[in-house]
Amino acid sequence: MENLENSTDCKETASPLNNSGSLLNNTDSRPDGRAMGFVLVHAGAGYHSESKAKEYKHVCKRACQKAVDRLRAGGMALEAVTAALIELEDSPFTNAGTGSNLNLSGEIECDASIMDGKSLNYGAVGALSGIKNPVLVARRLLSETQKGKLSAGRIPPCFLVGKGAEQWAISHGIPACPTEKMTTKFSLSGYKRNKRKMELAEQVEMKRKRQSCEHENDFGCLEPVRDLMVEGEENNSACLDTVGAVVVDREGNVAAAVSSGGLAMKHPGRVGQAAHYGCGCWAENARDISLYSTAVSTSGSGEHLIRTMLARECSTAMQAENTHQALLEAMQNKFISSPFLAGEDCVLGGVIVLRCCTCGEAQRSEDIQAVLVEFLWSHTTESMCVGYMSAQDSKARSPSLRHTHARLQRTVFSLGSASCGSRPSLLPVSKRFDEVAVLRVAVVGVFLFVRPFWGGRRR
Amino acid sequence: MENLENSTDCKETASPLNNSGSLLNNTDSRPDGRAMGFVLVHAGAGYHSESKAKEYKHVCKRACQKAVDRLRAGGMALEAVTAALIELEDSPFTNAGTGSNLNLSGEIECDASIMDGKSLNYGAVGALSGIKNPVLVARRLLSETQKGKLSAGRIPPCFLVGKGAEQWAISHGIPACPTEKMTTKFSLSGYKRNKRKMELAEQVEMKRKRQSCEHENDFGCLEPVRDLMVEGEENNSACLDTVGAVVVDREGNVAAAVSSGGLAMKHPGRVGQAAHYGCGCWAENARDISLYSTAVSTSGSGEHLIRTMLARECSTAMQAENTHQALLEAMQNKFISSPFLAGEDCVLGGVIVLRCCTCGEAQRSEDIQAVLVEFLWSHTTESMCVGYMSAQDSKARSPSLRHTHARLQRTVFSLGSASCGSRPSLLPVSKRFDEVAVLRVAVVGVFLFVRPFWGGRRR
Numbered sequence: 001m002e003n004l005e006n007s008t009d010c011k012e013t014a015s016p017l018n019n020s021g022s023l024l025n026n027t028d029s030r031p032d033g034r035a036m037g038f039v040l041v042h043a044g045a046g047y048h049s050e051s052k053a054k055e056y057k058h059v060c061k062r063a064c065q066k067a068v069d070r071l072r073a074g075g076m077a078l079e080a081v082t083a084a085l086i087e088l089e090d091s092p093f094t095n096a097g098t099g100s101n102l103n104l105s106g107e108i109e110c111d112a113s114i115m116d117g118k119s120l121n122y123g124a125v126g127a128l129s130g131i132k133n134p135v136l137v138a139r140r141l142l143s144e145t146q147k148g149k150l151s152a153g154r155i156p157p158c159f160l161v162g163k164g165a166e167q168w169a170i171s172h173g174i175p176a177c178p179t180e181k182m183t184t185k186f187s188l189s190g191y192k193r194n195k196r197k198m199e200l201a202e203q204v205e206m207k208r209k210r211q212s213c214e215h216e217n218d219f220g221c222l223e224p225v226r227d228l229m230v231e232g233e234e235n236n237s238a239c240l241d242t243v244g245a246v247v248v249d250r251e252g253n254v255a256a257a258v259s260s261g262g263l264a265m266k267h268p269g270r271v272g273q274a275a276h277y278g279c280g281c282w283a284e285n286a287r288d289i290s291l292y293s294t295a296v297s298t299s300g301s302g303e304h305l306i307r308t309m310l311a312r313e314c315s316t317a318m319q320a321e322n323t324h325q326a327l328l329e330a331m332q333n334k335f336i337s338s339p340f341l342a343g344e345d346c347v348l349g350g351v352i353v354l355r356c357c358t359c360g361e362a363q364r365s366e367d368i369q370a371v372l373v374e375f376l377w378s379h380t381t382e383s384m385c386v387g388y389m390s391a392q393d394s395k396a397r398s399p400s401l402r403h404t405h406a407r408l409q410r411t412v413f414s415l416g417s418a419s420c421g422s423r424p425s426l427l428p429v430s431k432r433f434d435e436v437a438v439l440r441v442a443v444v445g446v447f448l449f450v451r452p453f454w455g456g457r458r459r
Numbered sequence: 460m461e462n463l464e465n466s467t468d469c470k471e472t473a474s475p476l477n478n479s480g481s482l483l484n485n486t487d488s489r490p491d492g493r494a495m496g497f498v499l500v501h502a503g504a505g506y507h508s509e510s511k512a513k514e515y516k517h518v519c520k521r522a523c524q525k526a527v528d529r530l531r532a533g534g535m536a537l538e539a540v541t542a543a544l545i546e547l548e549d550s551p552f553t554n555a556g557t558g559s560n561l562n563l564s565g566e567i568e569c570d571a572s573i574m575d576g577k578s579l580n581y582g583a584v585g586a587l588s589g590i591k592n593p594v595l596v597a598r599r600l601l602s603e604t605q606k607g608k609l610s611a612g613r614i615p616p617c618f619l620v621g622k623g624a625e626q627w628a629i630s631h632g633i634p635a636c637p638t639e640k641m642t643t644k645f646s647l648s649g650y651k652r653n654k655r656k657m658e659l660a661e662q663v664e665m666k667r668k669r670q671s672c673e674h675e676n677d678f679g680c681l682e683p684v685r686d687l688m689v690e691g692e693e694n695n696s697a698c699l700d701t702v703g704a705v706v707v708d709r710e711g712n713v714a715a716a717v718s719s720g721g722l723a724m725k726h727p728g729r730v731g732q733a734a735h736y737g738c739g740c741w742a743e744n745a746r747d748i749s750l751y752s753t754a755v756s757t758s759g760s761g762e763h764l765i766r767t768m769l770a771r772e773c774s775t776a777m778q779a780e781n782t783h784q785a786l787l788e789a790m791q792n793k794f795i796s797s798p799f800l801a802g803e804d805c806v807l808g809g810v811i812v813l814r815c816c817t818c819g820e821a822q823r824s825e826d827i828q829a830v831l832v833e834f835l836w837s838h839t840t841e842s843m844c845v846g847y848m849s850a851q852d853s854k855a856r857s858p859s860l861r862h863t864h865a866r867l868q869r870t871v872f873s874l875g876s877a878s879c880g881s882r883p884s885l886l887p888v889s890k891r892f893d894e895v896a897v898l899r900v901a902v903v904g905v906f907l908f909v910r911p912f913w914g915g916r917r918r
C-alpha cells in the first residue's frame with residue numbers, strides 16, 4: 001500500500017461511481033490466492049492521555065495485525081473481527097476485557113456484541129463478569145443462533161446478561177477467569193481516585209444544600225468537584241470507553257464488533273451501548289435495497305449511544321453517495337442535535353465506519369471483481385484512537401489521536417497500482433460544521449481491492 | 460362513547476386531514492375539568508386458551524380501567540401507562556411479573572421497559588428477579604434519568620440487569636418480593652410439563668443420532684416431540700409472551716410500556732425484546748419532522764422482535780397517511796419477510812399501535828384543540844388479547860381474541876357527538892396480504908377527543 005495521501009479531489013474519488021474507471025484500467029488484478037480484506041479498529045473515543053498515546057496506537061496496530069492474520073489464513077470477516085477484538089480486550093490499557101473500568105462495587109462487568117453482515121445474525125452479552133474475552137461469548141451466541149432451534153423448538157438466545165451469561169459461556173467451553181486477573185494496577189488506581197472524587201462531590205453537595213438552607217445563594221466558598229466524565233485530565237481513564245472493529249473480507253462480507261468495560265463507577269448491572277442491538281455495532285451486506293455493505297462500531301457515553309441508536313443510524317446514512325458529508329450530518333443531526341438527547345450538555349461519542357461495494361467498471365469483467373472500501377471515523381470527544389490495515393499491507397497504521405477543530409482531513413490511498421487517489425490537501429469543513437465545535441473531525445479513506453472471481457455469476 | 464362501529468369509509472375518516480371538518484362543527488367541546496385520554500393494552504400475542512379467554516379479557520379491561528383512573532385523576536401518559544402495566548403484571552394469568560414463565564433453572568427473570576414520548580426518555584430492566592413489578596423499576600430509572608447527572612458528573616443508567624438491577628430497585632425504595640410469591644401453580648405446572656418435553660425431545664434427538672449412525676435415513680419409528688413454541692395447545696403457556704400498553708393523555712403526550720417473563724425454559728440471563736430499546740416499546744410525540752405522535756408495544760418471540768426492532772419500525776411506519784396499510788406493510792416487510800429473519804420458519808409476534816395528532820380544523824380555533832387518536836393491532840400468532848378505553852368511557856372493551864385470516868376489520872368510533880365514523884362493514888384486505896396467511900388481522904379504530912386550550916399559542 002502506498003503511504004497515506006491527502007487528496008483535494010477525494011470527494012469524487014470517494015464515490016465508487018466516479019473513480020472506478022481508472023481503477024480497473026489497472027492491470028495488477030491481485031492473483032489467485034493473494035489475501036484480501038481490510039480492517040479498521042478503535043480503542044475508544046474519549047480522552048487518551050498524551051503519555052500513553054504510543055501504547056494506544058500500538059494496541060490498535062496489533063489488533064489490525066491479528067485481524068489481517070485471520071484474513072490471510074482464509075478467515076472471513078466474522079473471524080477477523082473477533083481476532084481484533086480479543087487483542088483489544090487483552091490490552092491492559094483499553095477499557096474492555098482486562099483492564100476494564102471498575103464499577104461502584106469495584107468489580108468488572110463487561111458488555112460486548114458482534115454482528116455478521118452476511119447472515120445479519122447478532123450476539124451480545126451484558127454485565128458479564130469472570131470471562132476474559134466477552135467478545136468470544138457474543139461470537140458464540142451468534143454461532144449458536146445460526147445452528148437453528150434448541151431442543152423442543154426453543155429459540156436460542158441472542159443476548160445474555162450477568163451470571164446467566166457467565167454460566168452459559170462456561171458450559172460452552174469458554175474458560176472462566178477470576179476478576180482479580182482482569183483487574184490492573186491502572187484500573188484499580190482509577191477506581192480509588194474516582195471513589196475519592198465521588199465522596200468529595202457528595203460532601204460538597206451536602207454542604208451546598210446545608211448552606212442553601214442557611215444562606216440562600218451563597219455558594220462562593222465551595223469548589224466544584226471535577227466530573228468523572230470531564231475531558232483533558234491526564235490520569236482520567238473514565239472517558240476511555242469501548243473498543244471495536246469493522247472488517248470486510250475477500251468476499252465483500254462485512255462484520256462489526258464492540259466491547260466495553262462501561263463507564264467508571266457505573267452501578268452494578270448497568271448495561272451500555274456495547275451490548276445493545278443497533279447501538280454498539282452494526283454490519284449489513286449490500287442487498288436489494290442497499291447498494292453498499294456497511295459496518296459500524298461506536299464508542300462513548302453508552303446511554304447517549306443507546307438513545308440515539310448511533311451505530312444503525314450511521315449505517316443507514318452510509319447509503320448516501322457522499323460518505324463524509326453523510327457521516328458528518330449523521331453525527332450532527334442524529335447525535336449532537338438529536339431530540340433524543342435534548343437537554344444533555346455534553347454529548348460524547350465516536351464512530352468508525354466502513355462501507356464497500358463492487359466497483360462499477362469491475363462489474364463488466366467476467367472473472368475479476370473489484371471491491372471499493374471507504375472508511376471513516378468521527379468523534380465529538382477530545383481524542384479517538386484508531387488503526388487500520390489491509391490484508392496486503394506489511395504493517396498497520398494508526399494516525400494522530402487528536403485533530404484540530406473545524407477541519408476535515410480527507411485521505412485517499414490506494415492498493416498497489418490500483419490507484420484512485422491523488423495529491424495531499426486539507427479541506428476546510430462546510431460552514432455548518434464549522435459551527436459545531438464539539439464535532440472534532442471526520443477522516444475518510446478509500447481503499448480498493450481487486451479479487452479474482454470464479455463463477456459464471458457475480459454475487 | 461358510542462358502540463364500536465365498523466365503517467366502509469373509515470379509510471378517509473382515519474386521516475386527520477380528511478375528517479376534522481365535521482368533527483369540529485360539533486358543539487360538544489369537552490368542558491374544563493373533564494378527563495381526557497385513551498389507553499390500549501395487550502396481554503400478549505401467542506396462543507390464549509379458549510378456556511381462559513374470559514380471564515385474559517378481564518385483566519385487559521382492569522388494566523384499562525387503572526390507566527383511565529390515573530388519567531381522570533389528572534395523571535399524565537407516563538403515570539397511566541405504568542398503572543396499566545402494574546395491573547397486567549399482577550395478574551397470575553399473564554406472562555409478566557407474578558405468574559411469569561420460569562426459566563431453565565425454575566426461576567423468574569423479568570424484562571420491562573417504558574418510554575415517554577414527550578421527553579423521549581427511556582428506562583429498562585432485564586433478567587430482573589425478586590421485584591413484583593418490573594415496570595416500576597424501569598419507570599424509576601426513567602425518572603432518575605430526567606433528574607440529570609449523578610454525583611461527580613456520572614450519567615445515570617437507563618438500563619440495568621440482574622442482581623444489580625434488583626439492588627438498585629431496593630435502594631430506591633421499591634420493595635423486594637421473593638420469587639416464590641411470584642410463582643403460580645400455573646407457571647409451576649407449565650415448567651414441569653416443559654421440562655418433561657425437553658427431556659423427551661433430547662432423548663429423541665439422541666436416539667435419532669444413534670439410529671442415524673446405525674441405519675442412515677431410517678427415522679420412521681421416532682415420534683417428533685411438539686415444540687414448546689407450537690401454537691394451538693390448550694395447556695401451553697409458552698406463547699403467552701409479554702404484556703404492554705400505550706396511552707395518550709389530555710395534552711396529547713404519548714407513552715408506551717412493555718413487560719415480560721420471557722420465553723418458557725429460557726436460559727438464565729436471557730434478555731428479550733421487552734428490555735430492548737426500540738424493540739419492546741416506543742413512544743414519540745409529534746415534532747418538527749413527524750406530524751403524528753406514536754406509541755407502540757410489542758409481543759412475541761423476543762429474539763425476532765429484537766432483530767427487527769419492530770416497535771420502532773412500526774412507529775416510523777405510522778407517519779404514513781394510511782395507518783392500516785402502513786401497519787400491514789410494516790408487519791409484512793419489516794417482520795414476516797424481514798431479511799433479518801431470513802431462514803426463520805415461524806415468525807411470531809404482535810403489536811399494538813396508537814397514533815394521534817391535532818385535528819386539522821381544530822387548529823383554526825383559538826381555545827379548542829381536538830386530538831384525533833387512531834389505534835391498531837396486528838399479529839402473526841393464533842391470538843392476541845387487547846383491551847381499550849377512553850377516559851370518558853364507563854367501561855373498557857376487549858374484542859375477540861381470534862380473527863379470521865385475510866380479512867381486515869376496520870372500526871371507527873367516536874366520542875360523544877364528536878363523530879367521525881359511519882356504518883359497519885368488513886373490508887377484504889388487499890391481494891398482497893391475502894397471500895400472507897400468517898398475518899392474522901389488523902384492527903384499526905379512530906377516536907377523537909376535543910380539549911379546551913388555555914393559551915395564546917397552541918403546542
